[in-house]
Amino acid sequence: MKTRTIERTRLVPHTVDGVTEMVLDREKIEVPTPPRDWDQLVRAAVTIGAAVLVTISLTWTTASIGALLAVSVASVIAYGAAVAFDASWIMCMGVEWLLRYDPARAALAKKAGRWALAVSMGAVFAHGYLAGHTVVGIVGALVSALAKGGWTIAMRVHARPLDPRTQQWVAKRRAALDGQLAMIPVRRELQRGQALIEAEQRALAAVADSGSADPDQSGQSADGPDPDPQPTATGPMTIKDAVRTAVDSGIRDPDRVLAYVRKVADANAREDTVARYIRLAG
Known part of the structure; x- marks a missing residue:
């Protein structure tokens, strides 16, 4: 051993x-020493091989389709657009892998990947055909097919098939969690909307208060006497003295008396206290 x-x-x-x-x-x-895990080594080799095939396919397709598109546009734009052909089915295979435990959702990615592969292979063949090398076009188109096939096999090696009951259990658990995740942006949107409504209400209330505190005086002369004269403050005053002064000056409105008391006597004077002194003064 x-x-x-x-x-x-x-x-x-x-x-x-x-x-x-x-x-x-x-x-x-x-x-x-534990025995060598040949299964894991082969699995890693298959994955690396699939990644190499995808890289080769992406390079070949980009070069081929880029040369085809460069006939009508600048080379930089042509080769940049050529990347999209193989990148499309590669992205679909990535989505298919992420949704491997949700066959219903993975079906669309699988179908879209096949169509994207067909388009990519057709574009590579078109380049070879127009260049007068039909055989090269056919063989070049098969590069993408081989790469996709290799990656499909690699995904099957890593896949863990679920029995129907377990698949349903996973689907229900995922649906419950997806519902909770979906509510996060919904709650944020509702909170933002509620905040906007409250801000609008506060702004309108402030405008209304400003208008009631300063009514329109356009009908009075600018040089005329003040229609609401304030009593003259004669030094420090108690709340009771301030109320008495306001009442003696002809101010009877409780809100105006309260405002005067808070101005000359106590900024924190309570409304019920002022009201009681107004009754005593009356």
């Missing part, structure tokens, strides 16, 4: 002059 050497570290008691402390002790031991 094959073995390998590993280093093991552990805490052990060590005593010096009667004092014991826990210290690290390192020792090397021989342990059996």
Whole structure:
């Protein structure tokens, strides 16, 4: 049996002059070597091979279709657009892999990938045909087909098929979680809308308050006397004195009296306190 050497570290008691402390002790031991996992190695090799095929296909298709499109547009634009042909079915295969446990949703990506592959192969063949190399066009078109086939096989190697009941269980759990995730942006949208409504209401209320506090005085002369004279403040005043002064000056409206009291006596004067003093003063 094959073995390998590993280093093991552990805490052990060590005593010096009667004092014991826990210290690290390192020792090397021989342990059996696990058998090589050939399945995992082959699986990794298949995945790497599929990735290489896809890279080669993308490069070849881009060069071929780019040369075809460069006849009518600038080379930079032509080769940039050529990338889209193979990139389309590669992206569809990526989506198919992500939805491997949801066959109903993966079906659309699988179908779209086949159509994108057919378009890509047709464009590569068209380039070879127009260049007078029909055989080259056919062989070049098969490069994309081989790459897609290799990646399909690699996905099957990594796939974990589910039985019908487990598939239904997964679908229900995913539906419940997807519903919760979908509600996150919905709640944010509703909160933003509610915030806008509240801000609009506050703005309208402020405008209304401003209009009632400063009514239109266009019918009065600018040089005329003040229609709402304020009593003259004569030094520090209590709330009671301020109410008495306002009432003696002819101010009877509770809101105006409260505003005057808060201006000359106490900025935090309570409305019920002022109202009580107004009754006593009346």
